[in-house]
Amino acid sequence: MATMTLVQAIHDALALEMERDPRVVLLGEDIGRNGGVFRATEGLWERFGPERVIDTPLAEAGIVGMAIGMSLNGLRPVAEIQFADFIFPAFEQIVSELAKFRYRSAGQFIAPVVIRTPSGGGIKGGHYHSQSPEAYFIHTAGLKVAMPSTPADAKGLLAAAMRDPDPVIFFEPKALYRTAKGEVPEGDFTVPLGKARTVRAGEDVSLITYGATVHVAEEAAALAQEEGIGVDLLDLRTLWPLDIEAVVRSVERTGRAVVLHEAPRTCGFGAELVALIQEKAFLHLKAPVARVTGFDTPFPYALEKLYIPDARRVLDAIRAAVSF
Amino acid sequence: MATMTLVQAIHDALALEMERDPRVVLLGEDIGRNGGVFRATEGLWERFGPERVIDTPLAEAGIVGMAIGMSLNGLRPVAEIQFADFIFPAFEQIVSELAKFRYRSAGQFIAPVVIRTPSGGGIKGGHYHSQSPEAYFIHTAGLKVAMPSTPADAKGLLAAAMRDPDPVIFFEPKALYRTAKGEVPEGDFTVPLGKARTVRAGEDVSLITYGATVHVAEEAAALAQEEGIGVDLLDLRTLWPLDIEAVVRSVERTGRAVVLHEAPRTCGFGAELVALIQEKAFLHLKAPVARVTGFDTPFPYALEKLYIPDARRVLDAIRAAVSF
């Protein structure tokens, strides 16, 4: 075990997989000589050469389109989109192409591309350096979507994504890049896609989240504990395909649930979680499933702190659920 | 009143608004001399000239980007995206720009663009001539989203959208273009955005839908009636901002709800409807809110009929809700 920040864990996964598998190539803006604007690829250009760590022109459609083509022809490309906010020029390639290759060719052509991209707020980045666009991709059949909350998961999930036969959109909570530190297994290590992690067990209310808000949730759960409320806290890790069993098992036990994310509320992933929970555990529910989310506005600059759910908002929702 | 098909009603709204307001311009692929691949703009190029009915190069990003610029400078552009499946090259312009201009400029710059686009299946169009991507846009703060199910609503909602101060994504269920016929008020006529329509009243279960599946729902409701089940059928007309009062009022009365759409299930608009209903009417619910939706696959060619929800699937869900 080594202690790493989340961005170091990402780096570790990339370096190990590149070492292990010569088919792995990285491409994106400023990922080469500059080592990535968040330094996730630092030193890899020097180590693996500019043919495998590729600085591209400024065109996300080109980055993803090129990655798709690479994957069709046997490489395992990892595309970096510098900020999740800039993924939209590549939306056509992702939604119309990446997600549909296997299906439309009935398995003849597959596109196992990983798209890594920093998402979420917390760095005073305003509209375009803060968004959490995961719901767009969860709604798109054919994609897998993951988001780690700890360095160990960051390494393990990314390695798993890089070995997965399907395209994976891998969101990295940029607020955690340097603030999340933890023990990370050294060398070869994967965390399977599709398995949630119980962060803490509790009997009174399920709290379901992923990414940066896992830490907010932990804070809220600790505060709730002080009030005698036991929180069953689930970190989804893979958003889609969801670990539905873990979710249902928890809610069946607690009968109450709060879902938490930073992304805007309306048609966010929280809505899907609510829908699934009430479909699968209706008779266990003692209170409506509550959503604690970002606001239905563009991501603000000055009011960032207000926008991002904090422990107090989560605690309020926990209390409301328990006292419903 | 005149009897019109849905596409004729669209045409009528466009012609009348162009007549009424010289700021209105239309732009898109093949909308000029060709009158649009579905003939929605037939004759308008001849009548209003190529400066106001503009055939563009093949680039949706250009169409929407240009429309935004036109709207910033005082025009009222209506952009046609030939099929909703081809809206993704414009996703960057829509999500990063169109939706955010008012907010980021604190009201200094507004972009009242209408994007008309045919959506949904039913014409054997396969992957790329059949999709229902409304959820992407509902999730995007700053956009309004509407979808008519009748010729009268098509005319009235489109006219309202063209006069609205906010950007509107206007989905036209292409399966209804020629199959939906009905009475349409002549001359100036609008249907306010944000107001649902009760298609038929009933006491046992709420059935909530929009667009082409309104007709499927009517069929299912009639079948249910034969079994003695009274269906309260709501056609949302405007998807967002939702007529939340109408939804809650209905579900409070019936205590049971089925939401129905053609789009894929996961993170579809149905999930948001379920989440809202259980948040706002939890104690009235006698059964889980059921979703009847498209499958979580790309839209198929050969199995189109299986993909699109039919009256039988809706009826099954109604029965299940009532007998829960």
Place this chain on the structure above:
Amino acid sequence: MELPLLVALRDDGSVDPDLDPKFDAETLRLLFRKMVFLRALDEKALHLQRSGRIGFYIGAAGQEAAESGSGFALQPGDWLFPSYRDQGVALLHGYPLSALVAQLFGNSADATKGRQMPNHWCDRSARVVSVSSPVATQLPQSVGAAYAAKLRGEKNAFIAYFGDGGSSTGEFHVAMNFAGVFSTPNVFFCSNNQYAISVPVSKQTASGSIAAKAAAYGIQGVRVDGNDVLAVYRVTRDALERARAGCGSTLVEAITYRMGAHSTSDDPARYRSGEEVEAWRRKDPIARFAGHLRRLGLLDEAAEEAAAVEAREEIRRAVAACESAPPVPPESLVEDVYAEMPWHLSEQREWIRKTAGS
């Protein structure tokens, strides 16, 4: 910025020696039969569509020289990234007719399980990449695939097809630019058939030429008479060879004409005149090549007729062999979304089993 228009088959009946591929008689005849075959395929498919036996079709009548000339230049290891109109190239690159016809029917004989509309086929073993409707998305993909080959030191070329309309997309720009920057072994073949559905190329770009855009990317640009099968062959072959030799990418613009409708959903009379169509009909690439072969004494009326009859017969057999295959099974709806079926699709398969009674 005018690039010269390369022509091999001159009006006076001679062949430009610089562009003449110098085919032997057998090859010339074979090439002719390939063109005739395409015309026959289009006719049959349009007939199948009109009679309701298939749902849709996109023909390429008038573009046979561009299709066959370029397709003929491909070598087995090369990759093809086609658009929906390039069945002619795909067949020449090893995509079996039987598979193509089965795809039109989209029944259980279709290797792609009826997933897509007609004209949206693929064949992994022939390196024919899956066609998609969104225009020009295949272009950046072809650059990535080419990059992969280059990285491994393989010497194949990667050809991608698109139309004049496609040159307006953002994808065109990023693909050409990436190909220039990474010096990949790509050939971008633009079938400039004068129209993007109803929009004439004059409204698509003010540059006057699509090939000339190559200079904006530091790649080669070539303008060729797209109704001249020998010239098309020659410039495509050269471009592919440059690619294989590591000399970078080429943008080929083949000037041709779509003689029929954009697709079976289109009515071209709405946007172009009979005279215009007639003028281009007189430049029919098959007739033009036939004239050349006749002048060389390699073709007579009987042989011409035989080629058509033979083609029709082969197509008829292919149709007969698959038309009555059973429909695709309902459960296949939820297959191949992922490598392994996740729980939510297994659930959805259960609904299908219940409701479809299978």
Place this chain on the structure above:
Amino acid sequence: MELPLLVALRDDGSVDPDLDPKFDAETLRLLFRKMVFLRALDEKALHLQRSGRIGFYIGAAGQEAAESGSGFALQPGDWLFPSYRDQGVALLHGYPLSALVAQLFGNSADATKGRQMPNHWCDRSARVVSVSSPVATQLPQSVGAAYAAKLRGEKNAFIAYFGDGGSSTGEFHVAMNFAGVFSTPNVFFCSNNQYAISVPVSKQTASGSIAAKAAAYGIQGVRVDGNDVLAVYRVTRDALERARAGCGSTLVEAITYRMGAHSTSDDPARYRSGEEVEAWRRKDPIARFAGHLRRLGLLDEAAEEAAAVEAREEIRRAVAACESAPPVPPESLVEDVYAEMPWHLSEQREWIRKTAGS
């Protein structure tokens, strides 16, 4: 495909008579003060950022000739579609310094309610369109705005700014292409400052020149020495005039250099050498213009120093006037999403009222 590089201020101290805008002495001095002002603004803003008083900043040191030369050519009715680095142009086009500085602080003095990061300002009354981060999205918008003016018979020009990196985007391509096809009154001003963050322009395009890409769209292309304020003024003025006169669009490439970091989040030492930076520092556009004015006897050391002092003082006052304005009110979070607040945002405002206690 090389376009000539236009230079007015020659190395030998003379001015190319064909490019000389023939400014009077007062105007030359004014232009100089504008450039000095920009440098001072950057210095102050960087200082504010380093000391934690503002969160972020994007400077343009080294690009003052491109900014001021082009901005000086704008006329009041013209529209400006800037990128995040073009505060210099905006100020010249009537965007008040007070507003710009307030935007850096994003507090209640900011006309845009602290909605965006520093450098993302706008001003409707000055026709300065809202800056957004996504690169090049403003380009097609500027074509639409220009189209609107053309439709109404107005005679304004529409200038949009972007960088060398921006030329790789799909938005660049569609904008140039639409401008060519619709013959709109646009000027596309590319500040080729040699880098897109860390990526040198040689890896951005293999064409060697961005201006040369204009030919691909049938519009005018001009390459100008971007560190030569007179030449930049001249080519921009001409391009704007052509636009206003209905002669279509121009793509201007100004060859310049970003002397500082990409933004306050960037460390340029990671990707470029000290020698390179030093070489460009010797081409500092302000020093170069100062030399010219000195040779003309229009500037001495005292005047130069006075310009800097005056600039610093004006900026200091602007900062002082808004720095301590109260923060934006919490409820403003949910305003301006729509013209009228829908129910769901009213609900969200209620939560804010409750939790923020306001």
